[in-house]
Amino acid sequence: MSENLRHRKSFFGAISALMGVVIAIVIVEFGLGVLKPRIDPAGQMDEGFILFDSELGWKLAPGWQGRHVHHDFEVTYRVNSLGFRGDDLDFARPGSVMFLGDSFTFGLGVNDDEVFTELLNQSSDLNHLNAGVPGYSNDQQLLLLDTLMEYRPVKVIWVVYLGNDLLDNGEPFPLQAAHGKPYFRMTPDGRLSLQNVPVPLKPKPPAFTNKSVRSEILQGHDPYTFWQEWIESYEIGRIVNQWVGIDSEALRGHLQTSTQDQIDLFMGIIREGNAALENAGIELQVVLLPGQGLTREGSIPGIYQKTLSSVLTDELDSAGIDVLDMAGRLETLENPGGLFHPNEGHFNKEGHRWLAEEFSRSASM
Template sequence: MTLETRDTMPTARVRDILVLIAISLVAFVVIGEVTLRIYLEYRTFYDVEMSRYARLLKIDAENPRVGHLHRPNSEAELMDVEVRINSDGFRDDEIRSNSNGTHRIIFLGDSLTFGWGVEQNETFAHLLERRLDAQSPTEVINFGTGNYNTEQEVELLLEKGLDYQPDQVVLFYFINDAEPVPQKSRFPWLGDLRIATFYWSRIKALAARWSDSAGYRDYYSALYRDGSEGLGRVRVALEKLRDASMDHGFEIQVVLLPELHELVDYPFRDEHAKISRMLSEIDIPTLDLAPAFADVTNPQELWVAPDDAHPNAKAHTRIADSSFNFIHGPGAR
């Protein structure tokens, strides 16, 4: 394409081209942002909602091993669900300082335990609390925080959880918990631009489709290769958790949550076996929930949304049903 111009000076033409590019970029960002925001009034995008979660409900933690925390007393509507963070920074009701003889359990975990995409009263933490409390007075405190790995979960327990004097701690482990501690974005303000989030995540998704190694299967499997740094950090964190349980006298258990893409022929059996062996060596009772989901032929019926494989309310109910006996079992009380 050639520019129709009466300028004969090449520098003037170059200047015009640069100005044209600048104007078109600004116009595109403004028009795209406004259009996307109008469209988002009628639809939710997982990636945009995650970005909003980070901007609205998270703050930096002083402890770099914890990384980030929930902003106390904050709230937002995410994935069309109301999310309220209490004054202690948890998605839970206000917690009494004293348990008054009630059996107190802390649930550690990431966005799955947090209950991403489901109402608070539909989370497995809430469902299990109700069922356990019906057996004997029990209080579950949900420490679930999005984007946490095992190291962060254990550090959060050591930093804040011990003050609650728990009788029992249950860590809900997910396949991505062997990831490194996530780094803060260098351009956090970009999270406020819907169009930036859209392009960033969609280009990543497209790259994953064209790449042989960027899909979820290869990505998660790579975290569990022998000698991987992430797996070593998981082990150190779990050993810390076991030591804390001995020092402070609380029971610990780990529940392995299934990845919800393929459940009949579960592709992460080896990875679950590896983490189960590690937990056995550290002497932490473990329940693998993947077999409890092996009859699900259409995994997407358990997803929060087509673009979001987090467990929906139906999956949370199944998690609660399948882990109740283990958490309530004699070894735990």
């Protein structure tokens, strides 16, 4: 065989191999693109679960019962006549431990008897109440406290979701819901000023629909190299970027400064809530609850939540407020990702069992 012919065969062999790789990437990208739209992030829920509320933005419909069907689960919820999850009669019992929070506290994605508050009631003589309302951020939760104190709990456990609570505080529209909401601004003398009440019943404007959890975490910070930024627009590229990782230290440094206003507002909200509870003789504990993002090592949500849990723990400790950092506890598990619905993202029933065990353990310490 001539030298020229060998070179030509080698050249065409390399081209064929490259084309094979390109075709394989295109097929994988197409497959990921086809699969992704089939999984609706929210799933399908029976109508009437949420009602407009001019003071809080929205509330759960009293007496509602229905199904929530998702790729990851099929469950049913029941809302009592007071607008919360759980038995009406339990709310009539003074001396209860009340959990205040959002959808992670409510128990989106699990049946009524699988929520951690119900598991606590099954294993304890104490009465545990669930005052979680999906989508609520800390500003709405503070406003809800006035109503909750009427049920005379001895303790309020304020569950702060590290995934987006601080991002939604101080905003007229939350990142992951279409409803408007009240919010607070900090005045120059450090006081809270209530805004957007009564809440207008109007669609979410484009200025807010274009925002995302990711964009609000980064706030202009670019965590990727040039080539990573280029492939991020592709499904397979996102997977590669998760594997390659980002400059974690640079992002942590950015978050230390970019989140300061959010932290100041959060601490103002917590202090005001703590003062109101103290005046009523009610104990407060703040729980820092991570989301599924924490389990993705080196990811933007993971770094954000770890950074936030550390900073907020120090801030709450300094303010003399009892704090339980569940992020640190989750990180010690061998397979923390197994506690979450893989596509929908909330805790699954194993996750709620873990939460119940951790709350029981912390109460007995």
